[in-house]
Amino acid sequence: MPREPGVAKPDPILVVDNVVRRFGGLTAVDVKHVEIQRGSITALIGPNGAGKTTFFNQLTGFDTADSGEWTFNGRRMNGVPAHKVARAGMVRTFQLTKALSRLTVLENMRLGAQGQSGESFWQALLPFIWRSQEDEITSRADELLARFKLDAKREDFAGSLSGGQRKLLEMARALMVKPELVMLDEPMAGVNPALTQSLLGHVKDLREQGMSVLFVEHDMDMVRDISDWVIVMAQGAVIAEGPPDTIMSDERVIDAYLGAHHDAPLTESELEQQLQEAEEALEAEIEEDKK
Numbered sequence: 001m002p003r004e005p006g007v008a009k010p011d012p013i014l015v016v017d018n019v020v021r022r023f024g025g026l027t028a029v030d031v032k033h034v035e036i037q038r039g040s041i042t043a044l045i046g047p048n049g050a051g052k053t054t055f056f057n058q059l060t061g062f063d064t065a066d067s068g069e070w071t072f073n074g075r076r077m078n079g080v081p082a083h084k085v086a087r088a089g090m091v092r093t094f095q096l097t098k099a100l101s102r103l104t105v106l107e108n109m110r111l112g113a114q115g116q117s118g119e120s121f122w123q124a125l126l127p128f129i130w131r132s133q134e135d136e137i138t139s140r141a142d143e144l145l146a147r148f149k150l151d152a153k154r155e156d157f158a159g160s161l162s163g164g165q166r167k168l169l170e171m172a173r174a175l176m177v178k179p180e181l182v183m184l185d186e187p188m189a190g191v192n193p194a195l196t197q198s199l200l201g202h203v204k205d206l207r208e209q210g211m212s213v214l215f216v217e218h219d220m221d222m223v224r225d226i227s228d229w230v231i232v233m234a235q236g237a238v239i240a241e242g243p244p245d246t247i248m249s250d251e252r253v254i255d256a257y258l259g260a261h262h263d264a265p266l267t268e269s270e271l272e273q274q275l276q277e278a279e280e281a282l283e284a285e286i287e288e289d290k291k
């Protein structure tokens with residue numbers, strides 16, 4: 001396959017055209033064309049501020065693109081809200097895990113089943129409304145919690161989990177909607193080395209089970225280790241694509257990284273602070289939905 005930005009894939013699950021997102025004078029995302037191959041693990045890399053998370057937000061309905069269109073399994077997805085995108089089979093996790101700390105692990109999983117929407121948050125916690133689905137949802141949650149070795153934590157508050165366990169919970173929760181495409185935003189950030197292999201194994205498992213994976217990551221060892229294909233973004237655009245072994249020596253890629261300031265990894269307390277902010281923002285959103 002040619003290693004050019006936007007190269008066509010044999011069987012793409014996601015096809016993106018001309019997605020632009022501006023913040024004031026800044027063009028955060030300007031992706032002309034990109035295809036994600038079904039059944040593979042694709043890494044999305046690029047220096048800080050390249051637009052990776054913003055691009056994820058557009059594709060998954062968490063933010064509205066200024067222009068552009070994209071199809072998932074041939075179905076147009078631009079303008080579709082996040083919970084419907086998730087229910088269609090395209091689900092994402094967050095860079096700062098949104099596992100609500102004052103809910104139990106199991107309650108977080110139930111929320112996942114509702115497809116990440118604020119409006120169904122209360123319904124998810126009021127089992128009598130959903131009694132018929134309740135048993136099925138709980139047994140799926142238990143199955144996933146066992147797979148991710150979180151079953152012993154079922155009744156614990158998500159806030160009591162370690163950073164790595166929260167990442168596992170995020171991934172397990174995303175699987176509640178039985179997705180076809182799983183989008184992971186920095187799955188390795190803030191994960192203790194002891195959990196690294198286990199997380200890598202879980203990501204590879206997704207592919208073994210026939211799912212497609214698209215993940216944003218700064219950890220190049222992880223990118224090299226598990227990806228089938230790498231897409232590189234810089235200043236909002238896709239600048240290179242290719243297999244992991246060749247992409248890291250690509251001149252355009254090296255230039256993009258050298259030209260950008262690369263932040264040091266977050267410390268534990270910075271991570272904690274950001275997690276708290278993300279939770280407050282999500283809770284505010286839920287309050288807003290209740291009105």
Ligand SMILES: Nc1ncnc2c1ncn2[C@@H]1O[C@H](COP(=O)(O)OP(=O)(O)OP(=O)(O)O)[C@@H](O)[C@H]1O
Nearest residue numbers: 023026027028046047048049050051052053054055
């Ligand atoms: N809500 C927003 N308002 C204004 N500017 C924003 C907003 N979100 C992102 N940006 C800007 O858009 C650009 C792309 O940011 P984005 O977070 O998508 O990059 P990234 O590649 O995910 O970076 P990192 O690897 O550091 O997470 C940055 O310059 C950022 O400051």
